Amino acid sequence: MERLEILKTYKIYIGGQFPRTESGRYYVISDKKGNPLANICLASRKDARNAVVAARKACGSWSEKTAFNRGQILYRIAEMLEGRKEQFVAELIKLGSTQKAAEKEVELSIDRIVYYAGWADKYQQISSTVNPVSSSHFNFSVLEPMGVVGVSCPQDSSLLGLVSTIIPVITGGNTVVALASESLPLCAITFAEVLNSSDVPGGVVNILTGTQKEVVATLASHMDVNALVGNTKDFNSFSEAAVDNLKRLISFDADWTKPEAHGLHFVSDVQEVKTTWHPIENIGGASSSY
Amino acid sequence: MRTDKEKPVSPSEIIAKSPQIDKVGVEERVARFQTRSIKNESKMQGLKMALSMIDLTTLEGKDTPGKVMQMCYKAAHLHDQFPDLPTVAAVCVYPSMVKIAHEALIGSNIQIASVATAFPSGQSTLEIKLNDTKFAVDQGATEIDMVISRGKFLSGEYNFVFDEICAVKEACGKARLKVILETGELVTLENVRKASDLAIHAGADFIKTSTGKIQPAATMQITYVMLMAIKDHFNATGKMVGMKPAGGISTAKLALHNLVMVNEILGPKWLDNQWFRFGASSLANDILMQILKTDTGLYQSADYFTID
Structure with missing residues (x-):
């Protein structure tokens, strides 16, 4: 007897769990020939709000982990992704990649995670400063995570774009609500499975599938979302809604395969600078080295 | 309906008349209260009503005069940026903090509730419990939250429990x-x-679910059973008794479900902070966030509200 194939149900990822969208809606994506590939959850505004609640809940403990521990967990994501390379390659091919391009994309993604894993316990030292002031103060600035960050993942890239935009945000101790590429969402949900099995606490990364009009608009106006990362051309329609809590908007327009598509600023852009004025005895005189 | 309303009844008679409870039936009935659709205008009214019914509570070993004063300020100024908000009904503190709350709330209509009778366990002598109660009243408490002796109740000493409540009353x-x-x-x-x-x-003005120290606390099933007891008593004697679910009600949604239940079981007469209260510490902020959300359309962040 012929074996029945078990088809995968692609669900969304909220608070470390894989629920269906509460709205019960879905959309169909197809391969290049027009054959349907999968039913994808069409996340609602309510799903986006639930994801924000989950992300906020996860914020405290994630940002309080030691930088070194966050680096270890990020490295673990890379390890798990390495182990499931073939699955991602197969999915990318389904979505229209060639074998070679798919392999390259998965490898670049793994390398990019390892790259940010390295930054986890270094960005703070590199970006913090001791500032010269003309009073009796020791004045220094350090970075602190912003909190909950919304990420509208690149539309034209399935895995690499998602990894390149999400990972630097969590490297700095933020939590994320991400909307996957609308037309290429398969790898995003499979990547959520990788996150789920690599010691990333539930809620640190939440991944939704659906439309920018619904999900990103909700994130933009939500007072409990501290920053929004997304493509430059997608932002114009949402920037006004983001004014109410002075949400920081960080836009990118990058070719994710290029070396300039990673860097320290991807981490430090989603950080707040805290400056401390520490009173000291007068060392502002000529002999002071500050 | 009882006809012997004037005749005093003994605790064992009261217990004998208590009806059996159909647990499955209770659950089904309670589930229905949670499906009522509440439109925006009524929701705003309901949220404000829920705010006005809160007993803002702090009952911790680490309570300090500063903490109590801060809570009293909050009780009277829930969110001054938003006009026409009610105050909460009362603050609820330990007897040692009553005086501080009393001084902090002079000039307001906010009641001062104090837990007493060796709260939360109630494991002490009657004498100590009565002194505890009198001390709180002398310090300025206008409401007393007592605990029953659960150990005695469970071992069937209903007379003891009954007499204790009478004495505290x-x-x-x-x-x-x-x-x-x-x-x-x-x-x-x-x-x-x-x-x-x-x-x-035994003369309770209110019956209250929990101390907040033990889970499960104020589930809707339990509140439902207690509301039915109040209803049966009202039908038999015409006397109103208040209800206070406490512990575990931390969201505006749950508060609204409770109000729906009170309205459908006891009627609008009980929709008043004279007869219905929520014992809660974090509920107020969630209701405030919902009120602002209903008003502005924007989902709110705890960053813009007080820290409890």
């Missing part, structure tokens, strides 16, 4: 008495009903 003087059943320790819904009936007949 007497010690309260003019202060209103809320009787905490600590339903989390009573195990069954039948026991909750029996304890409710006992407390009501």
Whole structure:
């Protein structure tokens, strides 16, 4: 007897769990020939709000982990992704990649995670400063995570774009609500499975599938979302809604395969600078080295 | 309906008359209260009503005068940026903090509730419990939240429990008495009903679910059973008794479900902070966030509200 194939149900990822969208809606994506590939959850505004609640809940403990521990967990994501390379390659091919391009994309993604894993316990030292002031103060600035960050993942890239935009945000101790590429969402949900099995606490990364009009608009106006990362051309329609809590908007327009598509600023852009004025005895005189 | 309303009844008679509880039926009925659709205008009214019914509570070993004063300020100024908000109904503190709350709330209509009678366990002598009560009243408490002796209740010493409530009621003087059943320790819904009936007949002005120290606390099933006890008593005697679910009600949604239930069981007369209260510490902020959300359309962040 012929074996029945078990088809995968692609669900969304909220608070470390894989629920269906509460709205019960879905959309169909197809391969290049027009054959349907999968039913994808069409996340609602309510799903986006639930994801924000989950992300906020996860914020405290994630940002309080030691930088070194966050680096270890990020490295673990890379390890798990390495182990499931073939699955991602197969999915990318389904979505229209060639074998070679798919392999390259998965490898670049793994390398990019390892790259940010390295930054986890270094960005703070590199970006913090001791500032010269003309009073009796020791004045220094350090970075602190912003909190909950919304990420509208690149539309034209399935895995690499998602990894390149999400990972630097969590490297700095933020939590994320991400909307996957609308037309290429398969790898995003499979990547959520990788996150789920690599010691990333539930809620640190939440991944939704659906439309920018619904999900990103909700994130933009939500007072409990501290920053929004997304493509430059997608932002114009949402920037006004983001004014109410002075949400920081960080836009990118990058070719994710290029070396300039990673860097320290991807981490430090989603950080707040805290400056401390520490009173000291007068060392502002000529002999002071500050 | 009872006809012998004037005749005094003994605790064992009260217990014998307590009805059996159909647990499955209770769950089905409670589930229906949670499906009512509330339109925006009524929602705003309901949220404000829920705010006005809160007993803003701090009952911790680490309470300090500063913490109590801060909470009293919050009780009177919930969110001054938003006009026309009610104040909460009362603050609820330990007896040692009553004086501080009393001074902080001079000139407001906010009641001062104090837990007493060796709260939360109630494991002490009657004498100490009565002194505890009198001390709180002398310090300025206008409401007393007492705990029943659950150990005695569970071992069937209903007379003891009944007499204790009567004695504390007497010690309260003019202060209103809320009787905490600590339903989390009573195990069954039948026991909750029996304890409710006992407390009501012993002179409770309010019956209250829990101390907040034990889970489960104020589930809707338990509140439902207690509301039914109040209803049966009202039908039999015409006397109103108040209800206070406490512990575990931390979201505006749950508060609205509770109000729906009170309205459908006891009617609009009970939709008043004279007769219905929420014992809660973090509920107020969630309701405030919902009120602002309803007003502005924007989902709110705890960053813009007080830290409890």
